[in-house]
Amino acid sequence: MSVDLKMPVLVVDDYATMLRIVKNLLKQIGFENVDEASDGGQAFQMMKFKKYGLVISDWNMQPTSGIDLLRNVRGDADLKGTPFIMVTAESKTDNVIEAKNAGVSNYIVKPFSSEILKGKIASVLGQF
């Protein structure tokens, strides 16, 4: 099945610059319908009201971190199947393992390129 580029994507980061960068890179890749949240709590609330086809989230955020958001999403009957990519500066093996155990779909280490973002999205959603 081909990827629907019109599907809503939720980008979660506490840095306004990162939200803008990821949003712009997604736009260049072809995703136009992108929403933003500044922490895991806000993101989870938004996901309750709107069905997102993909979540791209930072890890280190206050008050609710990306890993907590991921656990909340995977623990929610309605949301558990949502593709979830972690984009973070945390590059220790333990972090990657923790995210994987929590059910992350893929993991991108900052700084990253547009090509890597596109490649990871394709590995989660399929080629587009």
Next chain:
Amino acid sequence: MDRIKSSRDLSLQLNAAEGIPPHNLEIVQKVVDRLMSQWPNNRGIYLQLQRLADFITKTRGELSSFRPQEMKERFIPKATDELDAIVEATASATHTIMDAADVIMDLAGRLEKEQSDKAMAAVTSIYEACTFQDITGQRVTKVINVLKVIEDRIDKMVLALGELEPIDQAQIDDAVEEAVTDSAGGDRSTLNGPALPGQAKSQAEIDAILSGLDGAS
């Protein structure tokens, strides 16, 4: 209380303090006598204790001269403010760079395909490079956290040292100013480096100062 200058003084003090019967103190006195005989002179233990006391006093003085309170009250907050200003400045500059990149991206759409692709690739590189702001911001946050740990350690040191000599506020101000003065080796009395947001003079204010000077000359 009398000074303890000999083992006899010590046993008397012990006797008074502990109420130990004299026949037991004789044993203590013998032990102390033997200890004292091993020191290089006849007032051995007293002198060693005096040296220890002098050392503690000297150390307190040296630690006090580092002015830990000043470090905690002025230097660390100043350093934290400067680091916060770095994060704010890089965030602001990054948005400006991306604003410009957005304009270029819009214009690129109007070019022929080959040129458009090149321009778009360049804009993508700009966006990718802008992630530096997030990374540097996180690093600066780490440094701020380290400063908080140092502040905590200083707190404990101040507590252990007890009452220190009062600090001369004017001296502190001078020291802080000196520490944050431009380190390029220029005239330290006038160079201060970039001011924190809100403390900097605007170009309009500089212009006003210049015109004031022009009028005066």
